[in-house]
Amino acid sequence: MRLLTTLLIYFCLLLQAHAQSSETEGPHIRVALVSEQSQLQAGQTQWVGIRLQPEHHWHTYWRNPGDSGEAPSINWTLPEGVTAGEILWSAPQRIPVAHLVNFGYEGESLLMVPLTIDKGYSATSVPLKASISWLVCKEDCIPGWADLMLQLPVTDTEGTPSEQAPLFEKARSTHPMANDIQGEFEVSSDAVSVSLVGDLASDEWSIFPFVDGWVVHAQKPTIVTEDGRLLASFTRSEYLLQPPAEMQWLLVNQDASRVYEVSTRPASLMPASSDFSLASAILFAFVGGLILNLMPCVLPVLGLKAISLQKGDQRTQGLMYMAGVLLTFWLIAGLLILLRHGGASIGWGFQLQSPWVVGLLAALFVAIGLALLGDSKLFARISGTGQHLTEKDGASGSFYTGALAVVVASPCTAPFMAAALGYALTQPATTSFAIFTALALGFGLPLTAISLFPRLHNWIPKPGPWMLRFKQAMAIPMFLTAAWLLWVLAGQTGFKSVPGQDSGPAFAVSYTEQQLQQAIAEGDTVLLNATADWCITCKVNEQVAFRNEELRTLLASEGYTYLLADWTNRDEAILNLLTGFERSGVPLYVIYKQGRKPKLLPQILTADLVLRELRAAHAGAAIESSPGQPDS
Amino acid sequence: MKKLSLFLCSLALAFSAHAKVEVDQPAPAFSLTATDGKTVSLADHKGKYVVLEWTNHLCPYVQKHYESGNMQGLQKKFTGKDIVWLSVISSSPGKQGHVSPEEADQLTQSRNATPSAVLLDPEGTVGQLYGARTTPHMYIIDPEGTLRYAGAIDSIKSANPADIPKATNYVDQGLGELLAGEDVSVKASRPYGCSVKYK
Numbered sequence: 001m002r003l004l005t006t007l008l009i010y011f012c013l014l015l016q017a018h019a020q021s022s023e024t025e026g027p028h029i030r031v032a033l034v035s036e037q038s039q040l041q042a043g044q045t046q047w048v049g050i051r052l053q054p055e056h057h058w059h060t061y062w063r064n065p066g067d068s069g070e071a072p073s074i075n076w077t078l079p080e081g082v083t084a085g086e087i088l089w090s091a092p093q094r095i096p097v098a099h100l101v102n103f104g105y106e107g108e109s110l111l112m113v114p115l116t117i118d119k120g121y122s123a124t125s126v127p128l129k130a131s132i133s134w135l136v137c138k139e140d141c142i143p144g145w146a147d148l149m150l151q152l153p154v155t156d157t158e159g160t161p162s163e164q165a166p167l168f169e170k171a172r173s174t175h176p177m178a179n180d181i182q183g184e185f186e187v188s189s190d191a192v193s194v195s196l197v198g199d200l201a202s203d204e205w206s207i208f209p210f211v212d213g214w215v216v217h218a219q220k221p222t223i224v225t226e227d228g229r230l231l232a233s234f235t236r237s238e239y240l241l242q243p244p245a246e247m248q249w250l251l252v253n254q255d256a257s258r259v260y261e262v263s264t265r266p267a268s269l270m271p272a273s274s275d276f277s278l279a280s281a282i283l284f285a286f287v288g289g290l291i292l293n294l295m296p297c298v299l300p301v302l303g304l305k306a307i308s309l310q311k312g313d314q315r316t317q318g319l320m321y322m323a324g325v326l327l328t329f330w331l332i333a334g335l336l337i338l339l340r341h342g343g344a345s346i347g348w349g350f351q352l353q354s355p356w357v358v359g360l361l362a363a364l365f366v367a368i369g370l371a372l373l374g375d376s377k378l379f380a381r382i383s384g385t386g387q388h389l390t391e392k393d394g395a396s397g398s399f400y401t402g403a404l405a406v407v408v409a410s411p412c413t414a415p416f417m418a419a420a421l422g423y424a425l426t427q428p429a430t431t432s433f434a435i436f437t438a439l440a441l442g443f444g445l446p447l448t449a450i451s452l453f454p455r456l457h458n459w460i461p462k463p464g465p466w467m468l469r470f471k472q473a474m475a476i477p478m479f480l481t482a483a484w485l486l487w488v489l490a491g492q493t494g495f496k497s498v499p500g501q502d503s504g505p506a507f508a509v510s511y512t513e514q515q516l517q518q519a520i521a522e523g524d525t526v527l528l529n530a531t532a533d534w535c536i537t538c539k540v541n542e543q544v545a546f547r548n549e550e551l552r553t554l555l556a557s558e559g560y561t562y563l564l565a566d567w568t569n570r571d572e573a574i575l576n577l578l579t580g581f582e583r584s585g586v587p588l589y590v591i592y593k594q595g596r597k598p599k600l601l602p603q604i605l606t607a608d609l610v611l612r613e614l615r616a617a618h619a620g621a622a623i624e625s626s627p628g629q630p631d632s
Numbered sequence: 633m634k635k636l637s638l639f640l641c642s643l644a645l646a647f648s649a650h651a652k653v654e655v656d657q658p659a660p661a662f663s664l665t666a667t668d669g670k671t672v673s674l675a676d677h678k679g680k681y682v683v684l685e686w687t688n689h690l691c692p693y694v695q696k697h698y699e700s701g702n703m704q705g706l707q708k709k710f711t712g713k714d715i716v717w718l719s720v721i722s723s724s725p726g727k728q729g730h731v732s733p734e735e736a737d738q739l740t741q742s743r744n745a746t747p748s749a750v751l752l753d754p755e756g757t758v759g760q761l762y763g764a765r766t767t768p769h770m771y772i773i774d775p776e777g778t779l780r781y782a783g784a785i786d787s788i789k790s791a792n793p794a795d796i797p798k799a800t801n802y803v804d805q806g807l808g809e810l811l812a813g814e815d816v817s818v819k820a821s822r823p824y825g826c827s828v829k830y831k
Contacts, residue, residue: 068766068827070789098830100765133792135692140728141826143692143791213822238654238763239783239822 026144029054029136033128033148034110036168037159040126040152043119046159047168048084048150050074050111050132058138059106062092064210066217067100070135070143072111077129081118088112090174091252091259092208097139101217103208110171117154125153176250176261183264186536187236187243188585191603193536194249194264196230203253207232210248213239222604224543233540233604267536281431282438289442294470318451322444324402329440330433337429362482369478402444507556511565513573519561520592525618526561527610530578530588533568538587541605548607554614593617653763655819659771659779662758664720664751667733667740672718672749674773681715681810683803684771685747686722686764686828688729689739692791693825694767698743700793702801703768703785707746710807719747722759724831729767730754756830766825770803774810781806783821790824 023032030053037046052060052072061069076084090110092103117126128150135143181198192215194207205223209215215234223232243266251260509515511528519526529546531538545551555562565574567586578588581600589601591613601613653660659682663673674682685703687694697703707717721736723729731739736750753759762771762782772781786799806816 068825070791070824097827099760100827102827133790135791137826139827139829140690141692145792239820241820 022148022150024146024148026134026136026146027142028058028138029060029134029142029144031132031134031144031146031148033130033132033150034164034167035128035150035152035162036165038152038162039159040115040117040154041159042117042121042154042156045114045116047112048115048128049113049164049168049171050130051108051164051167052105052111052134052136053108054106054136057106058136059093059095059102059104060109060134060136061102061104062208063087063089064103064208064212065135066095066102066104066212068097069102069104069137069141070133072132072134074111074113075131077131079121079123079126081121082126082128083116085114085116088114088175090171091176091250091256094206096218097137099218102137103217110167112168112171112175121154123154125151127151174256174259176259179260179262181251181260181262183249183262184267184536185243185247185264186267187240188535188537188587188603189583190236191233191537191587192236192240192247193231193233193540194247195267195536195539196232196251196262196264197228198230198260198262200230200251201225201228203258205230205232206252206254207234208250208252209234210250211244213237214244214247215240222540222544224540226539226543231536231540231543233537235604267534282434285435285438286442289439290445291474292439292443293446315452318448321402321451322441322448325444326402326437326440328403329436329443333433333436336436337432362486365478365482369475369482373472373475505552505556505562508562508564511563511574511577513577516563516592519563520594523594524559524561525614526563526592527555527614528563528565528577528588528590528592530565530567530574530586530590532566532586535567535586537603541587541589541603545605545607545610548611551607551611551614554611559618560614591617593620596620653761653779653782655779655782657779658777659773660761662761664753664758666749666751667736668749669733670749672751674777677716678777679775681710681775681807682773683710683715683717683807684762684773685717685719686759686767686769687719688721688723688767688826688829689731689743690728691767691826696791696793696796697768697785698745700796701744702793702796704743704745706801706803709804711746711748713811715807717747719745719750720753720758720764721750722753722756722764723829724754724756727829727831728826729829754831756828759828759830764823764828766823767828768825769823769828772803772806772810772816780810780816781819782823783818784823784825787821789822 022034023030025031030051032051032053033048034051035046035048040046050072054060061071063071065071074084074087078084088111090105093106095102095104095106115128129147130149131145131147133143133145135141179198181196181200183194183196185192185194207221207223209217215221215237219235221232221234223230225231245266247264249262249264251262252258509519511530516526516528531542554560565571565577565588567574567578578584578586581588581590581598587603589603589605589610591599591601593599596617599613599617601610659674661674663671666672689695689698694703711717719740721729721731723731731752733752736752739745740747740750751758758764762769768785770781770783770785771779774780781802783802785803786796786801788795788799800818802818802821805818809816
C-alpha cells in the first residue's frame, strides 16, 4: 500500500513536471525544448530548437517523410513581441522500410527554429511554450504529443552559450548552404526530371523532394551530368496530378559535407523562337499600324485627306474610313489564311520553327532594310500617286478612301506588312486575324481620331525632308529583326541543337511516316526515339541507355532500324505520331515489328531494358514485360 | 459464367498492361480468404460499389479512426446503402497487425465495426497489386469494376483524433458524389499512416 502511494505521488509529480518541463519522454524517444543561449537578448534573433532523441534504430522524419510517416510539428505559444520562424531542417537520411522509403533521422536530431525578440520587449524573462507532435518509428510507429515550456531570462547584453550550444553548432553543419544553383523541372507522363546548373560535377548526390507525392521515393533517380548540368530523372508519382509552379529539392553529397536547397521552375518546353506571346504580337501590330501613317507615301495622303474630311459629316466619314481600312486588312488576312491552309494541305510547313521559313524571313528583312536605306524613287512616285488620288477622291466615299489608302500605301507599308505577314503565316487563323485587326486599327486610328476630334489636326506632322530620314531610320529595326531571326536560325541548325550530334549516331535515320512504314515493311525491328533538345528526361535516357555499346552495336546491325524523331523545333508529323500514342510531348520510345502491336517503352530507360525489348521483338516472341519484372 | 470469366480475363489483361493501379481504370481482380474461411473475389460484387480499407489494428493512424468511431461510422453508413466494405489486412506473420481469423473477428466485434468482410492477405499479394502503402489506405470501386478513388481516408495527415472533424473525408465525399450520380471531385490523394507491414 505504501509503495502504491509512493508511486502515485511520484506519478503526480511527474505529471506536474511534465506540464511545465522543457523535456519529456515518450515511448522510444526523448523530446526536449532547448536554447542555444542561456539568456536571450532583446532586439535579436536567436536559436531555439526541439531535440529529438529516439532509441537506437528508431527514427523521426524530415519535412517530407517519404512513403509513410509524419514530419514533426511545432505550435508555438509566445508572448507579444516574440516570434518564431520556420524549422531549419537538417539533411535527412534515406530509410528503406520493406518496399517503401522514408526520409528522416536515425538517432538524434535537432529542429532549429529562429526566435526573434522585439527591441521593445520589456519583461525580464520570456516563457517559450511549444506544443509538439512527433512520430517515432522503427518498423512500427508511435505518435506522441507534448506541451513543453522553457523560461529564459531576457537581458540587454549579449547572451551566453547554454549547455546545449554545441548541439546547435553540430546541427548547423547539416543545414542547407548558400548556393547559386539554377534549376528547371519537367513533368512528362511517367517521369519527373530536373536539370541543375552549378558546381555539382565532382560529387555524387542524393536528391530529396520537399513534398511527398511528386516522385516515387523507392526508386532512386537516374542521375547524369552533361555540359555542366546535373540531370536527374525520377519516376513520376501517381499522386502528382497537376505539376506545381515550383519544385524544391535538397541535394546532399555522399558524405553530407555539401547540402544545397534548390528551387526549380518548370522547364520552358518551347524553343526560343516561339517565345513571342499573342499579346505582344498584337501590341506590336497596333504600334506598327500607327507607324505606317508616318511613311512617306502615307503621310501626305493622310494630311490631305484630313483637310478634305473637314468638309461634310466628319464623324461618318471618319468611321467609314476606318471600316474601309479594317475590311481591306481583313481581306488580306483572309487571303493569307487561305494560302496557309492550302499550303498546309500540300505539305508546306509555315512554321517559325522550321529553319527555311526563318531563313527566308531574315533575308526578306535585310532586303526591306536595304530598300528603306536607299533613296528609292519608288517611294516618291507612290507618294505622288497617293496625293493625286486623294485630291480626286473628295466625294467618292470615305469607305473606299480607307480601302484605297491601304492599297495605295502598300509599297511603303509592305515592309511592315511583310513582318506581320511572316508572323501571321506561322500562326493559327484566329491569331492572324487578331494581328491584322490590330494593324488595321493602328493604321486607321489617326485619321479617324482627327475626324472625331478635329482639333487633333494640328498634331499631324507636316510632310518634309525629315520623312526620308525617318524612312532610313526605320531600316535599323529591320536589320535588328533580321539579326534576331538569324540568331534563332543558328539555334535551330547550330551544332548544339541537333541531337544527331550526341544521340544520333550515323546509323540513326530521321523519322518520317514513310521511313517508318518502309522499315516495318522490310521486316526490320524498329526502335523509334522521339526526343527534343530541351527535354531533360530524353537527355538522361540518351546518356544512360543510348550510349551503351551493346545497344549501339545492336541498333547498327542488319535487321534493325533506329528512327530518330527530333521534336526540338516541333513538327506536325511528329506531333501526329505523339498524339497517336495519346502523348503530348517527348520522350516517346516505341518498338515496331511487322505483325506485332507497337510496343511502348517506359519514359525512364536502361540499356538492359531496351536491349531485352528489342531482342524480344526481333525474335518475334510475344513476351509481356513490365519494369518490375526481373531481367531474363 | 462465360461473361464473368471474360470479365476476369479482361481485368487481368488490363492489369498486365498497366503495372500500376490507376483511377478511372479497371480495378485489378483479386480473390482472398475472409475470416469466415470463404473466398471473396472482387468479381463477386460486380454491380455494387466496393470500398477497400487496408488496416492494421495496432497502427496509431488506424487507431485514430477506430477509437474515434470515424471508421465504424463510415462502415455503418455505407453498408446500410448496399455498398460492400472490405477491410484488408496485409500484415505478414510476425509483423505488427497480423491476426488470425478469430482475432480479426474479435477485433471487429470489440470495435463495433461492420465491414462486409475482413480479408486476410498475409502474403501481401493483393496489397502489392493495389499498391497499398499505408494503413489506412482507401479505395472505391464502382459497380462496373472501375477504380474511382485511391488514397488517404481524409485530408489531414496526422495521428491526432482531434483533426478528424476538421478534415474532409475523401471516402465519404467520393461515395456521396458517386451515389448522387456525380463525378468524384478528389480522385486520388497521398495516403497517410503506418507503412503496410509486408513480409
